[in-house]
Amino acid sequence: MPSISQPFAITTVPKQSSTSPIIVSSHSLTANSNSLDVAISKYAVSKFVINPTPKLINSIPIPSNEVVTAFHDTVFATATVNQKYTLHLNGKKVPIQSKIMKLFSDESQTITILENGTIEKYDSNLIKSTYKTPHKDLVNVEFIESKYALLISQNSISLYDINTMIELRNVANVQDIVDSDFKSLDGKLYQFNQKLSKFDIWEISSMTIVNIITIPFINDVEKDVVSFTVVDDNCVVMAVNSTIYALNLHLSSVISMSELLNLKWFKLIDNLSNQFVLGLSFNNENYKFELINLDLNSNFGLKDSLGKGFRNFLVDKQSEKETLVLKSLFSADEADEDLHNDSDSDVEHTFNYDKIIVDLNKAVKNPSKFDKIFFEKFNIKKEHYTEADRFLVNQDFLAKVIELILQNYKFDTDGNNYPKTLTYLLTHPLFPVSLTKNLLPKFRESPRLYKQAIVTCPNLPLGELLADLFTIENNELSLDISLRVLQDYTKDSIKEQIKLLPKVDIRNFIEFVTQDEDQQVSSQLFQLLSLIIDSIGLFALDMDILGRISNFINEKTLVAKQNSELLHLLDYNPSKQSSARQSSKLINNNNKSLHRKTLPTYTVEHLDL
Template sequence: MVNKGNYTLNVITKALEDTTDTSNDHLSESDIDNKAYTGSDEFLSQYKIKAKAKVMSIKIDTKNSLVIAILQNGLIEIFDFKLTLLHSFDISYDNLKYAKWFTENGTEYVFVLCPLQDDKVCYKLLELTDCGSGESSPIKELSSTIIEGFSFENSKLCYQFGKLYKLNQGKIYIYSLPHCQLQQVIEFPMVDKLSPGDDLISFQPVSVNRVLLTVNNVIYLLDLLHCSTLSQRELTHVKTFQLLKSAVINSENSHNSKTIAIGISTKNGPNPTSSLEIINIDVGTNTLKDSLGKSFQVGNNDSSVILKPLFDDKDINDKRVKCNDVSGDSSVPVLHCNEVIEKLSALQDNDITSFDDVFFKELKIKEEHYTEKDRYISDPGFLNKVLDLIFGKFSGNDYPKTLTFLLTHPLFPLSRTRNLLSLLRDQPRLFKQAIVTCPNLPLNELLEELFSIRNRELLLDISFRILQDFTRDSIKQEMKKLSKLDVQNFIEFITSGGEDSSPECFNPSQSTQLFQLLSLVLDSIGLFSLEGALLENLTLYIDKQVEIAERNTELWNLIDTKGFQHGFASSTSDNGTSQKRALPTYTMEYLDI
């Protein structure tokens, strides 16, 4: 408590008193002891003492009935619950700015930070020992370190699970305890552009490797292990929101991922009012899947990437980069995108041969499909321009082999995948190639083709692609948007037992694949939306699949049983033979006389 520059330490305890006399005359009031009646048998006892300096941290040790106060002048004072001074410990620095208690293996520790000149800070780690051990002071100093380049000014600090996090000028510095060694530096683009004087920033931990950051009225949930923004929310009804305290949980040791944080919100207007608010937080699972596609680190991507040799070579020139591999000498050409585009643009329309010659010869491509030797072709803008020329110069009847190569390239432009299947539907070879190898095909287009195709081979290719690239939840959500008629036609094709769709036409792995996809279809539309005849066919199909599974199980058990018996008989026979050979009827020995 602060009063005109004076600091006081107050302790309020609750105790049971005799209720025979509960009149107000029984209560006494003084500077040291003040009792206030709160009920028929409960009293609040308040004790007050003048502090020597500002209190930076207070710890209540209920086990030993102690109050431990860490003061700004570097003193650590230990009181009982009546504020009687028991012990005092001096850390030898009078400008203590940060103190944090933590527990490790049942032992209480505290570390303190004292800023020094020239961007230095003194870090001390202290241990709280047992008060009954007879030592002069229960506080024991374990280590003391001077850290350079710490920049304590205008920094936000927080601690959790053995790591100290410092936010300063758009960067988070992660220090590992107990030695307070710098482990990692992470840059934050959302904080780097702000001015510390005008923007309000707060910083609190919530779980392992996850912290809560607020910038004015925007709240960020950050994963510092994978450098990602797990969640972001803007509080539009307030001007600023500043975190005060958060409930830190260890989501790795428990199934609970929910926690809360408390902060102060300030509203807009000429007379802004502040209020205390609680926010609910889901910290996630601390795995990579929570952070996929959510990175806050922005990289500088060059328009063209040229592979460089690992070792220096005196024979390297401007056009060729020589290297040695297992098969012999190979070379990686430099990609001249503009020259290739100019030559392709100068060609006449529908000239397939010339187009392929220019593309494959200029880029030194030896195969009609993408291989690991073609990794130097890594410019998405160049690939997009080539696709523009292909679809602009050639009609839908035939396309050059260059398109086949691009369909197998892992950097096929994402913008070109939309409506690609409908564009290639009249080209069976290219259509199948796109389904099998083209990356980033939209799920809705794959499902539309799946429910309209009546070809067993393409049906398997599309179903495998869907199950491989997308999750079950996303597949079911997208199926709900499709026409009910298309879904029923797909179920009829699978369960009708025709030449192309009967269970005998598929091997066990293919049947499992279609059965899994069929279960997703039924989960998305529901059985009640199907007609009676379709339900009967579906029941017969499922019964047949179960019959096949039972028959295969019986065959496997029979094979295992016979194999075990044969192996046991063989081993018994071998053992009998070896025993007979090891113990002959008689032996003959020759003696030298």
């Protein structure tokens, strides 16, 4: 299962830089790198080693009036309040006319993209080329593999080939760019607009939107501190105040979630694929630059998203209120009369559950009245579930009714003082799973209900069933329980559960099964016995128990042997001139006279090699 660790601090950040950017150089965010280059505005450009403990190994101070606007490898760019822009290139300071939005640097050259849309290339310390794009007032820039760049201006996004300076794509009139945050990964551009709580995912090569996802669990779109970083294709780690979510945007599910209780908020800055994320934390006092480890599977499949759709994380779970109705396949006008063989189609199948529960609540003290309401409202004819009652599908409602009965009635030996509704509900295949817990102990005093529950109630917890089976000394009930256990549960789960039970009970059960030598032990109990031996192992048993089992089994095998010999005798009885097959048939129905066929001229024998 995917998980998100608690953060651990790499360095503290001076208070004043809370709103000014912290930039992590992407060149250090590679798979096996142990170092981290971070530029903190008005403070320093620092290099840390991460393992075994974060440690500062190098630092270049930045004047407290300079804000870092771009940083890559050793090169960084700063801006001051009075619009003085500087590029710090290999220790040299190069004045620039506009703010550097992003820069990329490797051994051969440095590429910078300015706010006014200019792309500049530097060869070591010298400017090599300048290219003015028609885009002004850029709000964001993303490099793609150092070969291409996305220039995001107020209302358009353009894709440039940096080598040739050719515009490959341009999308004009893009909505909501100004309030959006952009990140790109693996050919996709993720645009997140906090005001609308919405992701627009662009396919970069075509510059088309391939997916739009709304995040429903941001409470206050204005005030919440929301940040995100893309860790894998369609997988985003998002921080909303102090809660960190790992989201699968493709399926719209929350893969994992972690709450950082001691923090006020956490702001995500960058990440190393899906191994860890980096961010700035604030706990009302200090700012810290911190690292959070991620443990996410490399393929974000359906497996990790089961039951974790966005809607399940809604603060007010509206979806709960929707009631499930069994609809008819054909609408009234489509149902043709001559072929319609549904006899009960004229009966109303939609029920007003809310009203019925109110009525039932009123009648709860009077079992017969309670039954009358229940059986009449749902048009139930029999005391047990039949297919005619299939329209009663609302499990929430069933749960409410059952809870109502369980709360208001006590079940003891003599009393039949409870609504028949309960016995009916125990036969309903949609009996809510959540209510099966502790159901058996409640009915223990009332044999009728106890047996009803065991025989018909689905999804009784295996642990309770086994515990009861191993303690009960009633032959009939033990048979029922064993049937139920074998019917409902797989061998593996039974074995698992047996391991959790106390040894004494198991010992008692084995004694119970093997005690009476004359008595016919049902095949179910025998089957269970083998499961018990499988799960706890033979050597965990005492010597005398082992002896008993051994004797018991020997006897059984003896009987089996005898039977098989008898069958053989019958099969090859030479006095009967019929085929072996016919004679075995004769045993079964010796009253009927069968016309006999002669032995076939050839037979087929299977050889075991």
